[in-house]
Amino acid sequence: MKHAIIRRAAVLLGFFMPLLALAAEPQPTHEFSLDNGLKVIVREDHRAPVVVSQLWYKVGSSYEQPGSTGLSHALEHMMFKGTAKLGPGEGSRILRELGAEENAFTSDDYTAYYQVLSRDRLEVAFELEADRLASLQLPVDEFVREIEVIKEERRLRTDDRPGSLAYERFKAMAYPASGYHIPTIGWMADLQRMNIDDLRRWYQRWYAPNNATLVVVGDVTRDEVERLAKRHFGPIPAREITPAKRPLELAEPGERRLTLHLKTQLPSLLMGFNVPSLSTVDTPRDVHALRLIAALLDGGYSARLAARLERGAELVSGASAWYNAFNRGDSLFILSATPNVQKKQRSLEQVEAGLWAQLEELKKTPPSASELQRVRAQVIAGLVYERDSITQQATTIGTLETVGLSWRLMDQELADLEAVTPADIQKAARTYFTRSRLAVAHVFPEEAAQ
DSSP: OHHHHHHHHHHHHHHHHHHHHHHTSOOOEEEEEOTTSOEEEEEEOOSSSEEEEEEEESOOGGGOBTTBTTHHHHHHHHTTSOBSSSOTTHHHHHHHHTTOEEEEEEOSSOEEEEEEEEGGGHHHHHHHHHHHHHHBOOOHHHHHHHHHHHHHHHIIIIITOHHHHHHHHHHHHHOSSSGGGSOTTOOHHHHHHOOHHHHHHHHHHHOSGGGEEEEEEESOOHHHHHHHHHHHTTTSOOOOOOOOOOOOOOSOOOOEEEEEEESOSSOEEEEEEEEOOTTTOSSHHHHHHHHHHHHHHSSSTTSHIIIIIIIISOOEEEEEEEEOOOOSSOEEEEEEEEEOOSSSOOOHHHHHHHHHHHHHHHHHSOOOHHHHHHHHHHHHHHHHHHTTSHHHHHHHHHHHHHTTOOTTHHHHHHHHHHTOOHHHHHHHHHHHOOGGGEEEEEEEEGGGGO
C-alpha cells in the first residue's frame, strides 16, 4: 500500500510540474492607455493568423437600481441596431461576410462585445466597435421591437425554466445588501416599463472610452494594435464617469430560508454562503482555498460529493459546488443537490444534513496532502487547457481588469493555487461555512404544495 501511494504521488508530481512550467513562461502581454482613457491590453499568441478583439465596459446589472433593472442587458441588444454610419444589423452583416464571429454578453459586473477574425481584418473590428461607441443611434422603433425579444428571452430562459427561476429567487435572497440580487436580464415589471430614454441615459452615463478596456489576443504585435487603436478609438472624447462603489455584502446576514413550489419533476436544494471575492478579501489565500474546496467537493468522479453522497450513501442523485472568485464585489460559495428519490426516497432535510456533514468534516480535519495535490492538479490542468483558446485568454484578461483586478493575476494564479495548504483549506472552511452566512432554498414540485 505504501509503495502504491508513493507511485500515485510520483504520477501526480510528474503531471503537475509541466503545468507549472507553462505558468512560468507567460506570453508577451502589453498594456497602454490612449489619451482619452481607453485602456488597451495586447497579448501575443502567434500560433495561428487569428485574433480576438473584445471591448469591455464597466457596467452590468449590479450597477442598476430597483425599478430600473435590465438596462445593461437591453442596451447590449440595442448596440447592434445602428449608428450614424450604419443601419441596424449592417455591422453584423459586414463581419459575417468576412467570415468573422461576433457576439456580446452582459453580467453582474460588465458588458462586453467581441469579434474573432483573421488577423488582417482586425481594423474592421476596431472601426465598427469605435463607431457604435461614438455614435450609437438607439432608434425608438428598433427598441419597441427589441424589448419584446428581451421579454421573450426572459420567459424562455428564466420564467419557464424551474432551475433558472429557483436560482434567480435564491440569489435575490442570498445577496440582501448588494446589487447582485438584481437579475442580469431584469425583472419583468421593469422590462415592461422601460423606455428608450432610459437606455439613452444609460448609454451616456457609462459608454465612454475612459470606462472601457480593449483586449486583443492573437497573432498581433503591440505596435500594430496601438496604431489601429489610436486611429479608430483615439478621436472619441472622454466623458466624466462617476465611479461605482463595489457591491459589498453583509458578512454575516444571518440564516435565511426560502421554499419554492415550481413546475419541476424533482425536488432540489440550493445552499449558499456569503464569502468575499478576490476583489474584496483581506487574505487572498482564503479565496484560492475556497476555489480548491469547490473542486475537492465537486471535481469529477472522485470528488467527495459524488463519491460519498451519490455513490456511497446514495443520498443524492446529483450534487455540485461552485464559487466565483472574480466578482467586482463579494461572492457566494454555492452547493446544490437533488435527493435520491428513485431508490431511497431521501428528503431535502436529509440532503441538507449530508452536505453540512461534508463541510463540518473539512472544519475538523484538513484534507490529506495527496488529496489536495490531486485536486489542485485537476484545477490547474483545467486552467492551462482552457487558455489554449485565444478567446478564453481575452475573456480572462477582460474579466480581471473590469472587476478592478489586474490581468497580471492571470499569470500568477497557478502559483497562488500551488501555495494553498491543507491548513488553509481548514481555515477557510471554519471561517466561511457558518450558519450566520447561510442562505437555503428548498424547491419542490408544484403538486407538493397541494
